[in-house]
Amino acid sequence: xxxxxxxxxxxxxxxxxxxxxxxxxxxxxxxxxxxxxxxxxxxxxxxxxxxxxxxxxxxxxxxxxxxxxxxxxxxxxxxxxxxxxxxxxxxxxxxxxxxxxxxxxxxxxxxxxxxxxxxxxxxxxxxxxxxxxxxxxxxxxxxxxxxxxxxxxxxxxxxxxxxxxxxxxxxxxxxxxxxxxxxxxxxxxxxxxxxxxxxxxxxxxxxxxxxxxxxxxxxxxxxxxxxxxxxxxxxxxxxxxxxxxxxxxxxxxxxxxxxxxxxxxxxxxxxxxxxxxxxxxxxxxxxxxxxxxxxxxxxxxxxxxxxxxxxxxxxxxxxxxxxxxxxxxxxxxxxxxxxxxxxxxxxxxxxxxxxxxxxxxxxxxxxxxxxxxxxxxxxxxxxx
Amino acid sequence: xxxxxxxxxxxxxxxxxxxxxxxxxxxxxxxxxxxxxxxxxxxxxxxxxxxxxxxxxxxxxxxxxxxxxxxxxxxxxxxxxxxxxxxxxxxxxxxxxxxxxxxxxxxxxxxxxxxxxxxxxxxxxxxxxxxxxxxxxxxxxxxxxxxxxxxxxxxxxxxxxxxxxxxxxxxxxxxxxxxxxxxxxxxxxxxxxxxxxxxxxxxxxxxxxxxxxxxxxxxxxxxxxxxxxxxxxxxxxxxxxxxxxxxxxxxxxxxxxxx
Numbered sequence: 001x002x003x004x005x006x007x008x009x010x011x012x013x014x015x016x017x018x019x020x021x022x023x024x025x026x027x028x029x030x031x032x033x034x035x036x037x038x039x040x041x042x043x044x045x046x047x048x049x050x051x052x053x054x055x056x057x058x059x060x061x062x063x064x065x066x067x068x069x070x071x072x073x074x075x076x077x078x079x080x081x082x083x084x085x086x087x088x089x090x091x092x093x094x095x096x097x098x099x100x101x102x103x104x105x106x107x108x109x110x111x112x113x114x115x116x117x118x119x120x121x122x123x124x125x126x127x128x129x130x131x132x133x134x135x136x137x138x139x140x141x142x143x144x145x146x147x148x149x150x151x152x153x154x155x156x157x158x159x160x161x162x163x164x165x166x167x168x169x170x171x172x173x174x175x176x177x178x179x180x181x182x183x184x185x186x187x188x189x190x191x192x193x194x195x196x197x198x199x200x201x202x203x204x205x206x207x208x209x210x211x212x213x214x215x216x217x218x219x220x221x222x223x224x225x226x227x228x229x230x231x232x233x234x235x236x237x238x239x240x241x242x243x244x245x246x247x248x249x250x251x252x253x254x255x256x257x258x259x260x261x262x263x264x265x266x267x268x269x270x271x272x273x274x275x276x277x278x279x280x281x282x283x284x285x286x287x288x289x290x291x292x293x294x295x296x297x298x299x300x301x302x303x304x305x306x307x308x309x310x311x312x313x314x315x316x317x318x319x320x321x322x323x324x325x326x327x328x329x330x331x332x333x334x335x336x337x338x339x340x341x342x343x344x345x346x347x348x349x350x351x352x353x354x355x356x357x358x359x360x361x362x363x364x365x366x367x368x369x370x371x372x373x374x375x376x377x378x379x380x381x382x383x384x
Numbered sequence: 385x386x387x388x389x390x391x392x393x394x395x396x397x398x399x400x401x402x403x404x405x406x407x408x409x410x411x412x413x414x415x416x417x418x419x420x421x422x423x424x425x426x427x428x429x430x431x432x433x434x435x436x437x438x439x440x441x442x443x444x445x446x447x448x449x450x451x452x453x454x455x456x457x458x459x460x461x462x463x464x465x466x467x468x469x470x471x472x473x474x475x476x477x478x479x480x481x482x483x484x485x486x487x488x489x490x491x492x493x494x495x496x497x498x499x500x501x502x503x504x505x506x507x508x509x510x511x512x513x514x515x516x517x518x519x520x521x522x523x524x525x526x527x528x529x530x531x532x533x534x535x536x537x538x539x540x541x542x543x544x545x546x547x548x549x550x551x552x553x554x555x556x557x558x559x560x561x562x563x564x565x566x567x568x569x570x571x572x573x574x575x576x577x578x579x580x581x582x583x584x585x586x587x588x589x590x591x592x593x594x595x596x597x598x599x600x601x602x603x604x605x606x607x608x609x610x611x612x613x614x615x616x617x618x619x620x621x622x623x624x625x626x627x628x629x630x631x632x633x634x635x636x637x638x639x640x641x642x643x
Binding site: 244248249250252253254256257260261264265266267268269270323327328377380 | 458459462468470475476477478479483486487488490492499500501527529530
């Protein structure tokens with residue numbers, strides 16, 4: 001700091017008891033300060049990925065309205081489940097049953113609405129209630145038994161998947177149940193999960209020539225992209241909600257504390273058990289949002305939906321800078337992790353690269369992210 | 385003497401067939417530092433956990449300000465003004481000093497129906513309180529993990545004092561610290577005592593206890609061996625009582641009187 005002589009000294013006499021400057025505390029550089037943000041890795045990753053695909057696949061239509069929608073939807077799917085997984089992981093627990101929960105919720109909606117002929121909104125609400133109850137059970141078992149959540153939710157990964165396939169076969173003799181689109185027609189709640197918003201805006205943009213129009217067929221004259229899918233809207237809502245909850249509220253402080261050191265948190269009066277169980281329920285809620293949007297989009301539910309989604313959620317969260325041990329992480333980071341995921345998965349397709357390489361990329365970036373996170377953890381905790 | 389802030393009479397605690405405490409009594413007056421000494425396994429931890437509401441006593445009475453109280457849990461005890469600072473579990477290292485300082489009592493600001501943490505107030509108060517205790521923070525968002533062991537203890541003590549603790553229980557605050565940090569923590573204890581707070585200082589280090597203690601109670605095998613005032617007892621006598629006398633005398637002989 002440079003002192004200007006003209007200005008009066010802002011701090012006159014030091015207060016009694018004010019500590020002297022400790023000569024051993026190094027002033028931390030701005031660069032290092034920027035380093036110790038959980039989002040750092042994912043911000044760099046996002047920039048790298050976009051630069052890469054702008055160079056490689058700019059002419060492939062990846063960055064036209066259609067292309068953006070394409071990878072935007074995929075990223076939003078990852079982001080929805082990553083938002084739940086992120087808060088749960090910061091609270092110090094894992095949920096490996098997310099993928100099975102997606103399949104399960106989808107089949108519940110299909111069975112209730114198509115097979116048993118309930119109104120769609122009843123089916124959707126039932127799916128949410130059942131899923132959140134299972135989330136509660138997951139959390140309750142983890143807290144009560146003191147077992148690692150890894151094991152308890154691994155059990156539910158199999159239990160839920162098995163029940164889903166069994167329920168579908170036992171009632172309809174099929175593992176795919178269709179006919180949902182007809183049932184959802186005109187339903188107020190279904191409209192919140194399927195379809196698009198801002199249609200007028202997109203028609204206007206198409207009239208301006210910013211978005212292409214269909215030139216032939218029954219939809220000739222309409223814009224190719226007719227609006228923002230509800231899936232993307234849900235992803236944004238969940239990201240903002242989870243981020244504000246985590247960083248700005250008392251409950252968020254408790255989430256960090258529960259994952260950082262559960263016993264220390266308990267000693268200061270934080271209801272750790274309640275926090276953790278609520279986070280399991282939130283994860284189940286996010287999985288069901290994903291499932292409902294997917295069912296509305298495809299018009300069908302399948303018992304094998306959501307396979308491996310639990311790991312993709314965890315990888316997004318880890319790319320976003322969360323520690324596997326809990327107590328540290330960022331929802332914005334996790335959302336960027338999901339974006340990286342979506343852009344790369346779809347971008348490889350646009351760039352004409354063999355899509356199996358996506359998994360190689362995934363493994364590689366996961367490893368890099370974990371190494372970077374461990375390094376950041378050392379800096380913030382001062383461990384050597 | 386005035387009424388003690390807290391008084392525990394003939395506390396017994398049984399865990400199944402194990403008698404962890406077999407009649408322990410102790411009282412703490414305002415502005416006093418009462419040292420609770422005892423070797424490992426003497427029942428110090430069980431006793432302070434009873435005091436801070438973690439365990440309910442099997443027998444005996446707890447009196448605060450002269451009337452009997454029963455704690456249903458740690459929250460009860462905290463509300464009654466009993467704050468406990470545990471040796472390793474005082475703070476959460478990955479979280480910032482501010483977040484740790486306000487843990488469980490976050491100041492809130494309203495935005496319509498929503499309540500958010502008032503970080504402006506929280507940060508300002510944290511910096512002020514840290515300065516009073518002689519800790520210079522780079523910034524309130526600094527992670528607790530970057531502080532030394534002694535500083536962490538001090539932050540925990542400052543937190544307890546700020547939130548109106550009447551009785552402050554310190555569980556071996558100096559046992560893992562170096563010389564310089566230990567004297568900082570002992571100085572902090574002295575500051576706290578001068579505010580009229582009763583301090584219960586648990587230690588098995590007689591020298592640390594002698595440095596700040598006003599009264600000394602020695603626990604051995606779940607029983608109180610007696611309470612002595614400052615000046616009435618020598619460090620050697622305390623050491624002997626803690627270890628149960630004879631055995632240590634023998635050991636001391638073979639080690640040339642260094643223990």
